Amino acid sequence: MNSRRFGVSLGIDLSPSHKQCNFDCLYCELAPAATVDHQTDIITVDEIIDALKAALKQHDNIDVITLTANGEPTLYPYLNELIDAIGQLKGKTETLILTNSAALVDEKSFHTLLKLDQVKLSLDAVTPDIFKKIDRPHQGVDVAKIVEAVETFSKQFNGKLFIEILFVHGLNDTAEEIKKLNDALLDILTTRIDLGTIDRPPAYPVQGVSYSELHAIAMQFDTSLPIHIASRQHAESCTSSYTTEDIINTLDKRPLTQEDIELLFDQASKMRLNELLKTGKIIQQETSGIQFFIPSDNLRRKRQKS
Numbered sequence: 478m479n480s481r482r483f484g485v486s487l488g489i490d491l492s493p494s495h496k497q498c499n500f501d502c503l504y505c506e507l508a509p510a511a512t513v514d515h516q517t518d519i520i521t522v523d524e525i526i527d528a529l530k531a532a533l534k535q536h537d538n539i540d541v542i543t544l545t546a547n548g549e550p551t552l553y554p555y556l557n558e559l560i561d562a563i564g565q566l567k568g569k570t571e572t573l574i575l576t577n578s579a580a581l582v583d584e585k586s587f588h589t590l591l592k593l594d595q596v597k598l599s600l601d602a603v604t605p606d607i608f609k610k611i612d613r614p615h616q617g618v619d620v621a622k623i624v625e626a627v628e629t630f631s632k633q634f635n636g637k638l639f640i641e642i643l644f645v646h647g648l649n650d651t652a653e654e655i656k657k658l659n660d661a662l663l664d665i666l667t668t669r670i671d672l673g674t675i676d677r678p679p680a681y682p683v684q685g686v687s688y689s690e691l692h693a694i695a696m697q698f699d700t701s702l703p704i705h706i707a708s709r710q711h712a713e714s715c716t717s718s719y720t721t722e723d724i725i726n727t728l729d730k731r732p733l734t735q736e737d738i739e740l741l742f743d744q745a746s747k748m749r750l751n752e753l754l755k756t757g758k759i760i761q762q763e764t765s766g767i768q769f770f771i772p773s774d775n776l777r778r779k780r781q782k783s
């Protein structure tokens with residue numbers, strides 16, 4: 478699969494038979510299911526490695542091997558052994574896991590994930606009641622401990638760390654929760670923070686937020702954070718006129734991609750942006766394969782994990 482955020486990805490499903498997860502998120506594309514704290518239907522490491530070898534022979538352009546699951550991949554009991562086995566045959570291809578972050582409170586899982594090249598952690602809320610409403614975690618999962626573990630992990634991890642926040646209308650999209658998320662993220666070293674919303678039919682009757690609402694949310698985060706609006710599948714055009722000063726100020730607060738520009742800028746504003754590009758006042762900077770427009774004089778202000 479060609480992922481806009483991670484390149485050409487080869488996925489490994491660590492729970493291919495059915496959903497096995499310690500969360501039952503409102504927005505999950507899988508059907509509702511009781512949460513679990515361990516897998517009961519387990520595929521062997523040898524089976525996975527055999528399938529991976531065959532796939533790598535067929536596809537020689539893979540950028541990243543992605544560990545995922547119908548559920549939560551860190552519940553796979555042989556994850557440490559699997560990552561070691563993949564490391565012996567992956568060559569220059571990088572490894573990535575998509576996880577809900579809860580496993581980081583476990584010391585063994587914490588050190589296992591340190592072996593990966595890339596890690597994407599979900600963090601939808603930091604307030605306990607909102608976290609429980611959105612992510613519906615297994616009994617005993619404590620969001621405060623998760624946030625603490627994510628911060629510690631970010632300072633020990635040598636690879637690329639991504640944070641994803643998925644916004645649900647009426648739950649974590651309030652100014653109060655965004656402020657709390659912002660404060661937590663300021664202590665986390667991350668390559669990119671992806672803001673998303675519901676793009677596929679959810680397990681429960683909840684709604685996402687619009688692109689314009691996501692953009693407004695993005696503008697509430699500290700300008701030092703590497704925020705990226707990731708959800709555009711159902712984005713509506715909301716173009717406005719931006720003066721030259723408006724463009725510089727907007728991009729200074731929040732770098733935008735070409736897709737953002739198409740949705741936000743009218744034709745005259747795009748022409749002004751092009752003039753700023755020609756004069757060098759605005760430049761394009763790549764962050765993990767994504768091109769952002771940013772004022773040339775504020776590059777040093779952006780905090781990013783290298």
